[in-house]
Amino acid sequence: MKGRAAPAIFLGMPTVFLVGLFVLPLVSMVVLSVWRTENYHIIRDFSLHNYEVLATEGAYMTFLVRSLAMASAVSLICTLLAWPVAYGITLYGGRYKLLLTLAFAVPFLTGEVLRIIALQGLLGPAGLLNGLLLSLGAAPLRVIMYTNVASAIGLVYLYLPIVVTVIYLSLLNFDQRLIDAATIFGASPARAFFEITWPLNLFGTLIGFALCFIPCLSATLAPRFLGGPNGTLYGMAMAQQFGESGTWALGAAMGVVLFAVSLLLVIVVARLVDLRRTGFTGFGRG
Amino acid sequence: MRLKPGKAALLGTVAVSYLFLYLPVVHIGLASFARNSNFPYPPKWSLDTMARLFSNSLYQTALANSLVIGICSALLATALAGLATIGLMRHAGRRAPLYLALFIAPLFVAEVLLGISSLIFNGLFLGLRGNMVSAVLANVVHCFSYALLIIATQLYRYDWRLDDAAMVFGASPARTFFEVTLPLIWPGLLGAFIVAFIMAFNNLEISFYLLGATPTLPSAAWGALRYGVKPELYALATCVNLVVLLLLSLMFVLMRTGLVTFGHRPERERSAV
Numbered sequence: 001m002k003g004r005a006a007p008a009i010f011l012g013m014p015t016v017f018l019v020g021l022f023v024l025p026l027v028s029m030v031v032l033s034v035w036r037t038e039n040y041h042i043i044r045d046f047s048l049h050n051y052e053v054l055a056t057e058g059a060y061m062t063f064l065v066r067s068l069a070m071a072s073a074v075s076l077i078c079t080l081l082a083w084p085v086a087y088g089i090t091l092y093g094g095r096y097k098l099l100l101t102l103a104f105a106v107p108f109l110t111g112e113v114l115r116i117i118a119l120q121g122l123l124g125p126a127g128l129l130n131g132l133l134l135s136l137g138a139a140p141l142r143v144i145m146y147t148n149v150a151s152a153i154g155l156v157y158l159y160l161p162i163v164v165t166v167i168y169l170s171l172l173n174f175d176q177r178l179i180d181a182a183t184i185f186g187a188s189p190a191r192a193f194f195e196i197t198w199p200l201n202l203f204g205t206l207i208g209f210a211l212c213f214i215p216c217l218s219a220t221l222a223p224r225f226l227g228g229p230n231g232t233l234y235g236m237a238m239a240q241q242f243g244e245s246g247t248w249a250l251g252a253a254m255g256v257v258l259f260a261v262s263l264l265l266v267i268v269v270a271r272l273v274d275l276r277r278t279g280f281t282g283f284g285r286g
Numbered sequence: 287m288r289l290k291p292g293k294a295a296l297l298g299t300v301a302v303s304y305l306f307l308y309l310p311v312v313h314i315g316l317a318s319f320a321r322n323s324n325f326p327y328p329p330k331w332s333l334d335t336m337a338r339l340f341s342n343s344l345y346q347t348a349l350a351n352s353l354v355i356g357i358c359s360a361l362l363a364t365a366l367a368g369l370a371t372i373g374l375m376r377h378a379g380r381r382a383p384l385y386l387a388l389f390i391a392p393l394f395v396a397e398v399l400l401g402i403s404s405l406i407f408n409g410l411f412l413g414l415r416g417n418m419v420s421a422v423l424a425n426v427v428h429c430f431s432y433a434l435l436i437i438a439t440q441l442y443r444y445d446w447r448l449d450d451a452a453m454v455f456g457a458s459p460a461r462t463f464f465e466v467t468l469p470l471i472w473p474g475l476l477g478a479f480i481v482a483f484i485m486a487f488n489n490l491e492i493s494f495y496l497l498g499a500t501p502t503l504p505s506a507a508w509g510a511l512r513y514g515v516k517p518e519l520y521a522l523a524t525c526v527n528l529v530v531l532l533l534l535s536l537m538f539v540l541m542r543t544g545l546v547t548f549g550h551r552p553e554r555e556r557s558a559v
Contacts, residue, residue, distance in 0.1 A: 006459070010373030011385055014366045014430070022392055022427045025403035032406050042410065085303045088296035098541060100300075102534050107307045109481065109530050111488025113504045113511065114523040118310035120515045121317060128313045157310075160303065169439075189292075211393065218396035220491065225511060235398055242402060242495065248410075255402050259395065266394050 026259065033253035042249060050253035060237070064257070067234040070148070071216035074155040078163040078212045079205060081156070086168040101168055108161035116225050119154050123226065151227035155216050163208040170204020206269045214262045234258060311527055318521035339521040348506040354418065355502060356487030359425040363482040364475055366426065367433035371441050372467075392431045400428055401495040408496065416498025424492045429482035436481060440474025473540065480533050488526065 033050055036043045054060045089100050107115060122128050125145055174197065182192040218235035227233070234254065241251025321332040339345060370389050378385050392400065404424040408414040448470070452462040486493075490504035497505070503522070510519055 007373065007377035010369050010377050014370035014373070014389060015385065017366055018388055018392070018427065018430070021404070021423050022395075022400070025400075025407035025424075026395070028407040028411050029399075029403040032410060081299065081303060084296050084299040088300040092293065092297060099538060102538050103304065104307070105481075106527070106531050106534055107311060109484040109488065109534075110311075110523070110527055111490065111504050113490050113507045114488065114526055115310075117507065117511060117515060117519045117523045118314050120511075121314040121520060122310040124515060128309070157306065161307070164303070214394055215396045218398050220398050221508075235396070238402070239398060242405065248406065251402065252406060255399050259399055262394060262396065 029252045029255050029259075032249055033256045035249050037247045037249040050250045053250060054253055054257065060234075060254075063232055063234045063237050066148075066232075067217055067219075068261070070152060070155070070219075070233060071213045074152055074159065074216045075163075075209050075213040077152075077156055078160050079167075079209050081160060082163040082167050082208060083205070085164050086171055089168060090171045101165065104161040104164050107157075108165075112158060112221050115158060116154065116221055119157055119226065123150050123153065146226065146228035146231075148227060148231050151219075151223045151231050151233075154222040154226040155219060158219075158222060159212040159215060163212050166208035166211060167201070167204055170201045170207075174200055203273045206273060210265055210269055213265060217261060218258050311523075314520040315524045315527065318517060318524040335517045335521045336525075339518045339525070342518065344501060344506055345503070345522065348501040348503045351418070351497075351500055352487050352503040355422055355425060355489075355493060356483045358422045359429055359486035360479045360483035362422070362426045363429035363433045363486075364437075364479045367430050367437050367478055368471075368475055370430075370434055371437045374438070375441065375444075376446065389434050390431045392427050397428060397489065397491040400424060401492040404492070405495040416496055416500065418497070418500065421493045421496040421500075422486075424496055425486040425489055428489070428492055429485050432485060433478035433482045436478040437471075437474045440477065441471060444471065476540075477537060480537055484530055484533065 032042070034046050034048060036045070036047060036049060089097055093100050107118075110118075120127060123145060124130075130145075178196050178200070179192050182196050183189070187195070218238070219233055220235045220239045223231045223233040223236050235258065238251050238254040238258065241247045241254065318335050319331060319333070321334065370385075374382055374385055374389070401424065404420065404427075408416075408420050414420060444467075448466050449462050452466045453459070457465065488504055490502075490508055493502050494505050494508070501509075503526070507519055507522055510516065
């Protein structure tokens with residue numbers, strides 16, 4: 001057998017790296033959130049003042065509720081859209097499956113700013129949609145420029161690919177012979193879907209949902225460039241604390257709130273799903 | 287054969303989704319090569335916009351910075367994720383779920399939170415000003431989890447008995463790694479490298495808070511976007527789209543032609559039963 005050195009290298013190095021550059025920064029954000037900023041200086045004494053401001057000042061609560069509603073709606077739409085897409089690719093993709101899934105990655109990997117630019121080309125005042133309407137002689141559509149609807153379309157555009165990929169991977173690992181077995185024993189296609197396919201892929205679906213919900217909740221770019229005056233979301237307000245207003249401590253408290261909501265969601269997902277029931281085999285089966 | 291309504295609905299949704307994803311991309315692609323950039327139908331071809339983009343020195347500096355961040359982050363993330371995957375599969379044992387939870391946790395933290403918390407940690411607790419090294423390291427955290435998942439899907443079916451066999455015949459662990467493991471797992475590592483590179487290259491929200499005044503391509507685009515969309519931005523996005531498309535087609539061709547069939551080898555399938 002190998003000595004003790006191997007686990008230390010293989011598991012130790014990534015662990016040290018993540019603890020140092022991922023866990024410690026998050027902890028320092030929590031620490032900063034109980035300090036104060038006055039005139040761009042950070043005063044290091046414990047107070048829950050920031051959280052008080054967040055809880056009592058109406059605007060922040062509005063932003064939070066709006067963000068939660070927006071993230072829920074967008075994640076739901078993404079999941080509802082992604083399921084048929086992923087299912088269609090697994091069923092009928094044939095030898096083009098790989099190509100079809102990689103094609104989803106191209107827009108996903110282009111980066112948020114550039115995709116927002118592309119979306120402005122579609123939805124913006126001088127964009128494709130309005131250009132089309134104008135050239136047909138119709139009036140430009142005002143509903144979808146700089147509104148919450150535009151923000152939502154933008155967020156769906158940004159995060160649909162990752163939801164599709166996650167659900168697709170879940171379906172790929174799912175043993176299609178189970179469906180055959182169910183149909184042979186007389187289950188209708190609908191029943192086979194709801195009793196076998198859906199529960200066995202529930203974990204993948206929820207992971208996809210979470211991976212859409214979490215970045216949507218802290219979205220900073222889409223609401224800023226696509227949303228209107230009533231479109232400020234929590235993440236955008238948080239980013240402002242680190243930019244223009246310079247109130248880092250309040251921003252850190254907002255970060256903690258966002259992080260706590262994300263964590264809560266992950267815990268709920270983990271609680272909802274019995275991993276063994278979903279056919280998750282996990283690592284360590286070398 | 288008649289088309290079943292279920293099948294038609296599924297394929298219809300797939301088609302509509304691709305249309306939705308690619309319509310803006312294709313539109314700005316046309317716009318950036320056309321003189322009438324607002325509504326290029328039919329396009330009057332012209333390279334003016336592209337020429338203006340390439341002569342802009344801000345974008346040149348930004349491109350260089352983004353390349354450095356992308357390459358450094360991708361190298362580090364791939365190496366660490368490779369280590370972590372092998373560690374999880376070979377050495378973690380019962381504690382594998384714990385390690386796995388830590389390793390994929392960055393997926394569940396929004397990019398902007400990673401950026402802000404790293405900014406606080408660096409600026410307040412370490413007293414560091416914005417610099418490339420911290421930006422690279424923060425990007426590695428984010429790319430690491432994606433790289434881990436990509437390498438894990440490739441390594442899942444790797445036959446570790448090959449390593450054991452090499453070691454039985456007297457190869458040192460290092461030699462086993464370089465002569466047996468690495469030649470077999472490089473496609474997975476390459477895939478992870480490509481994806482990590484593209485992600486770090488295009489990242490705004492992590493790099494932005496850690497770099498201070500150093501421009502990257504996304505932050506330069508962000509800065510310009512605040513003053514409204516200009517045709518140059520279309521051209522920039524189109525260039526990046528083309529590069530991403532090229533890299534992913536490269537991956538696709540490698541996987542298709544069988545250069546990268548590893549991970550789906552039939553021998554392993556038989557022995558696994």
